[in-house]
Amino acid sequence: MAAIHTENLSKTYGGGLRGKKSVALRGLTLEVREGEIFGFLGPNGAGKTSTIHLLLNLIRPTSGSASLFGLPVTDAEVHRRVGYLPESVNLHDYYHGRKLLNFYAVLAGVPDAARSGRVAEMLRLFALEDAADKVVSKYSKGMAQRIGFAQALLHDPDLLLLDEPTSSLDPVGRKEFRDILLELKRRGKTVFISSHILSEVETVCDRVAILQQGELKRIGTLQELSAGRSTKFIVKSLPAPALESIAATAAEITLAQGLVTIRCQNESCRKEIECLLELHGVQITQRETVAQSLEEIFFSTINSSKTS
Amino acid sequence: MKTILLIATDSIRSLLHHRLLLGLMLASLALTIFFSIAMSMARKNITASFSDQATINSVMDSRKMSEADRQTFRQSMEMASSTFQGFFYIVASFGGSLVALFIFGTAIATEIRKGTIRLTLSKPVSRTQFLLGKYMGGVAVMAGYALIASIAMLVFAHFQRMELSPVMRWAPWLMFCRQMMLGSVVLLLSLFVHPVIAAVLAFFSGNGLYSPPNPLYFILPSYSEFDVTMEVLSGTLIAGKDVALLSLYALDFVVIIMLLALWRFRTKDLI
Numbered sequence: 001m002a003a004i005h006t007e008n009l010s011k012t013y014g015g016g017l018r019g020k021k022s023v024a025l026r027g028l029t030l031e032v033r034e035g036e037i038f039g040f041l042g043p044n045g046a047g048k049t050s051t052i053h054l055l056l057n058l059i060r061p062t063s064g065s066a067s068l069f070g071l072p073v074t075d076a077e078v079h080r081r082v083g084y085l086p087e088s089v090n091l092h093d094y095y096h097g098r099k100l101l102n103f104y105a106v107l108a109g110v111p112d113a114a115r116s117g118r119v120a121e122m123l124r125l126f127a128l129e130d131a132a133d134k135v136v137s138k139y140s141k142g143m144a145q146r147i148g149f150a151q152a153l154l155h156d157p158d159l160l161l162l163d164e165p166t167s168s169l170d171p172v173g174r175k176e177f178r179d180i181l182l183e184l185k186r187r188g189k190t191v192f193i194s195s196h197i198l199s200e201v202e203t204v205c206d207r208v209a210i211l212q213q214g215e216l217k218r219i220g221t222l223q224e225l226s227a228g229r230s231t232k233f234i235v236k237s238l239p240a241p242a243l244e245s246i247a248a249t250a251a252e253i254t255l256a257q258g259l260v261t262i263r264c265q266n267e268s269c270r271k272e273i274e275c276l277l278e279l280h281g282v283q284i285t286q287r288e289t290v291a292q293s294l295e296e297i298f299f300s301t302i303n304s305s306k307t308s
Numbered sequence: 309m310k311t312i313l314l315i316a317t318d319s320i321r322s323l324l325h326h327r328l329l330l331g332l333m334l335a336s337l338a339l340t341i342f343f344s345i346a347m348s349m350a351r352k353n354i355t356a357s358f359s360d361q362a363t364i365n366s367v368m369d370s371r372k373m374s375e376a377d378r379q380t381f382r383q384s385m386e387m388a389s390s391t392f393q394g395f396f397y398i399v400a401s402f403g404g405s406l407v408a409l410f411i412f413g414t415a416i417a418t419e420i421r422k423g424t425i426r427l428t429l430s431k432p433v434s435r436t437q438f439l440l441g442k443y444m445g446g447v448a449v450m451a452g453y454a455l456i457a458s459i460a461m462l463v464f465a466h467f468q469r470m471e472l473s474p475v476m477r478w479a480p481w482l483m484f485c486r487q488m489m490l491g492s493v494v495l496l497l498s499l500f501v502h503p504v505i506a507a508v509l510a511f512f513s514g515n516g517l518y519s520p521p522n523p524l525y526f527i528l529p530s531y532s533e534f535d536v537t538m539e540v541l542s543g544t545l546i547a548g549k550d551v552a553l554l555s556l557y558a559l560d561f562v563v564i565i566m567l568l569a570l571w572r573f574r575t576k577d578l579i
Contacts, residue, residue, distance in 0.1 A: 013577075056430050059577040076434040084430035090423035092318065094325040106314055107431040151427065161430075 001070050003159045003190040004032035004055060009064035011050050011214075024050040026214040027064065032192055032207075034069075034158070037185050039201035040194040041298055042211035048194040049087060051211075052163050055192075056084060068159060080109055083157035087164040087194075089148030093137035097128055097147055100136055101154060108155035122150040125180070141168040149177070159190045166197060178204055202294040210301045217301045225297045231270040233262040233277065234286040242280035246273060250303070259285070265292070265300035311433055312441040319415065319445025329410055333453065336403025341460065343399045393473050394540045396464070400457040401483045401535070405490055408450055409511060412491035413503040415442040416573070425578050439573050443566065446491055454484040475539040478551050485558035486534035492565035493529060499572045529561055 009028040015021040025047040032038045042048050053059045054066055057073045071078040091100060101119040110118055123129045126146040131139065139147065145168040152160060166174045174197075181191055181204050195201050201208060202222065209219040218225055238246070238253075238260045246253060249272050252263040264270040277284060292300070323329055416439070419425035429438060458480040465472050493513055497506035513528045533554055539546055 053426075053579060056426070058426055058429060059579055060575060076429075076432050076437075079430060079432040082430065084427070086423065086426050088423065089427075091427070092322065092424055094321060103314070103318065104427070104431065107311065107428065107433055109432055148427075152430075155431075 001034065002031045002067075003034045003036075004030065004038075004066075004068060004192060005070075006030045006051075006054075006066045007064055009051070009054060009066055010062045011047070011054060011059065012062045023214050025054070028211075028214075028216055030209060030216065030219070032190060034190050035185070035188045036206040037181060037191040037193065037204050039205035039208035040192060040211065041196075041198065041201060041208055041294075042194075043302060045213070046211040047214040048211060049163055050214075052084075052161050052192075052194060055161060056082070080155065081158040083152035083155070083160045085145075085148050085152045085160070085162045085165050087167065089144050089168075091136050091144060091148065091151075093135070093139075095136055096133050097136060097139070098123065098132040100147065101150060104151040105154050110155050118154060118156075122154055125153075126150045142170060142173055145169055146173070149180075153180075157189070160184065160192065162191065162193045162195075164195055165193060166195070166200060174200065198294045198298055208294065210298060212302055218297070222294060222297075225292075230266075230290040230292045230296065230300075231264045231273075232286075232288040232290060233264075233273060233284055234288075235260045235262070235277070235282050236285055238282060239280055242276060242282055245276050245280070249273065249276070265296065265303075311437045312444060315428070315433070315438055315441025316444035316448060319442050320448055323411060323445065323449050329407070332410055333403075333407055336400075336407060336453075337456065337460065339403060340396060340399045340457065341464075343395050391541065392470070393461070393465075393476055394537050396461055397476070397479055397483070397540050398537055400461070401486070401537075404450065404453055404457065404483055404487050405511070407453055408446070408487040408491045409494050409507040411446045411449055412443070412495040413498045413507045413510070415446055415495060415498075417498050417503045420578055429578065435574050436570055439570055440566075443492070443495060446495075447488060450484060450487050450491065454480045454487075457483075473540045474545040475536050478546055479536050479540065482534045482536055482546075482551070482554060485555055486531050489529050489531065489534075489558050489561050489565075492562045492569065496565050496569040496572065499569060499576055534558070 006028050009025060009030075010023075011025040013022045013024060028047070028051060040048050040051065050059065054061055055068065055073055056079075057076075066073045068078045069081055092103065095103060098119060101122055102115065105115045105119055123132050126149060128143065128147055128150065131143060136144070136147065145165075149165065152162075166177050169177060178200065181193075184191055185204070193201060193205065205222075207219065207221050208225070210217045236259060243253070246262060250265065250269045251273050252265075254261045254263075262273055264273055416425075419428070419442075425438070429435070461472075461476065461480075464470075490510055494503075494506050494510035497509050500506070501509070536546065538544075
């Protein structure tokens, strides 16, 4: 069973009396398998947070549907299996740290007998024991982020929805966060991370999806997304008409040591260059396929979408 | 039920940490006490030497008043006492209405604005449980307000050696019922518009602006029935049956408005 399933999920804000329409998400069809760490990438305004809000039933879809573990997101009971950490953690800051976690533990349905032990475990895991009896409004941003993460893990959920989880953490905190994610993965938990920090996603995620302007552009494992995508053609000479045609594409042309190098960052560009070289009768001296980093995949996806 | 009570308790805790609300409640009670002291001083001036019934009787005898004059004199003395109680009731009721508008108008809106609702609803908490918990938290705070106002009234009456108007037995309860109705209306409106606009609309929605020929009278809440200022001033009594009917009307009204609020809240985007 899929941990997350969305079918043609769309969300439009505003319109009518509420002002100008703004499309946040367009027909998102996505499936996140149980036990995988899934990276959800995209520039600001791509629709990542809206997707998470739809999955938590905080906003209503304009069309389409979403389910978690086979249950519709409108069923509050499914949240027993879900933990959530928002981008900006806004807590009931009049509680002390321990009492806040206790409050969320009761809401999450942690049994009475296990509650205090579980709260203590989370305080220890997130190095908040010394601040446990301090009022939350006095917490630093990093501490608030850590207690936010602690409340998401309190009830040992099967699925974690994390929206920019490391935005307020220092490098040490990020490293600890990564270790916790890997531990969760080892225990078979599903993690859905929306993040801007590509290197972080690259090191922990099994699969990623790239979203732009509310549309899903690419989805797959890093190997699937980078395989054969970045191609380098080396030719001895390039006639003027061929140069003109190639310059009009997304390919990058460089001239060094009497050789012309043409780089293509994606599959469609590669096909286009191959056709043009053949059309102009240009002999390919050397062809190389280079594996791309997540950053290259991300930017080539975003740039090719902009070009198209 | 446990979840609703937990949210209600959290709501009370949050309200008690709200400086503006605490300020409003304290200001309301302080204003009530100020008016009470002012009225009691005025009463003392009026009744300077007539502090008890025996003195009043001796004054009436010494002045050789006719029976009609005696009646008028007694009424004026009673009026001085009931004016004090009337003022106390008006100020406590008005202050309570402001507090109710504030509590219920911001109950959901503040949670959405601050973003705290996201974490709460990410737990197995339905929107219905959340809304009912928030309403119940407000009800508990308003009950506390009515209780404090009643105690303040009793303490003042005791120190002034004043007999309470018969209707004062029911006045705090009717004030509470009215504030619950007002609270449900402002809660519903705050799910559509900004809390300040909701508070203004709710305040003027049922303040006796419309009389029976106007169809709005039958749609909008009728708070005026719960206002017992005239009964306090005239010293008349409200029948227990009328109090029961008014309580039923308030309950019925609150249930209908809360059902509408639930319908709206279940379809609202909470960001």
